[in-house]
Amino acid sequence: MNHQLKRSIQKAFAAPKPDPQEKARFLKTLPQPQIGMFRFILVQASYLRKATWILSGLILLLALFGARNMRQDTLWIISAFVPVLGLLAVTESTRSMTYGMSEFEMSTRFSLKSVVLARMSILGLIHFAVIAALTPLCRSGHDFSLLRTGMYLMVPYLLTVNFSLWIARRVNGKETIYGCMCAAVIVSGIHTGLHFATGLIYQEIYTGWWIVLSGFLLIALAHEIHCTMKRTEEYTWNLSLIG
């Protein structure tokens, strides 16, 4: 159907404009319905960039390929890629702050704090699921337990997320992305550099140290999230200046 006919049908059904004052008054007083937690999380998930889903899927595919063909090397290669997941999680959660949209988001229907928290929770759950799926794949060629393999994957992820959140709180604007990328590259680089020493660092006698390190990083993550949430509250003084 040609474009002109389509436009003419649209115009043929055009109605006289509704009373603008009445419309504005009604829309202003229209009570917004309460939204359930599950629905809210689904709505927020739809705002996550496609790149986040695609990259998470790609890392999973890489692990599948590695488990099939590289066996023993899969663990350190995937450990070197896991910081990318951490980078995605932080840049995605702090997107509104990076692009200077946080004050705008604060004036919208949902508070910035709840939006950031919801996005962090969604990304955390997705990445936890990805790491959980990676763990048995990365075990191929090793006799490590699932817990140990999981820790070897979680530590670089938690390190990147902690560093990136710390950077995101101190750096403003688009530099946040570069800062977080640096953190991810450093953690990934350390892992790649240490791959010759995997026989040493993955020894069973160091399992205790890995557990302590994982615990410490989890506590640090909780602290970083708390500080990031507090930061979203600090913007409120700006709104109080508006009459």
Next chain:
Amino acid sequence: MDLEEQYDKIYRYCYFRLCDRHLAQDVTQEAFLRFYRQGSGLDNRKALPYLYTIAKNLCIDVFRKQAAAPIEEPEIEAASDPSEEWIDALVVRSVVSKLPKEEQELLFLRYANALPINAICKITGLSRFAVRRKLSKSLKWLKEELKKEGFSE
């Protein structure tokens, strides 16, 4: 979904059914109030046909109450500079008005309010196949009639 945009679309739908500006605005507002009272929200795209169904039922109620009253002719807003497009729209309207009301409604929902076929099925209670068939039949007929009127394709 943009609330204001949906308000305009529902208002246009009510106007299409009632041909009365004030009644259309009242019914639009009532439809939104009932829609939100049910706990639905425009965040959910699937709820949109429900909003249209409420508006449609309200229009039917109003139409029944006002059955005795004379029906206004729908008006097209006069353009300050009547362009060829505006004149075309008048011609299209006169041709469209010859179609059965149900087919007019399908054309309206699909091309004036840009609703997806699935939503139209829920609003009209027709199957996807029936909606597609009726739309293509109406368009074909419309094109032929417009050719007779000297409408340039």
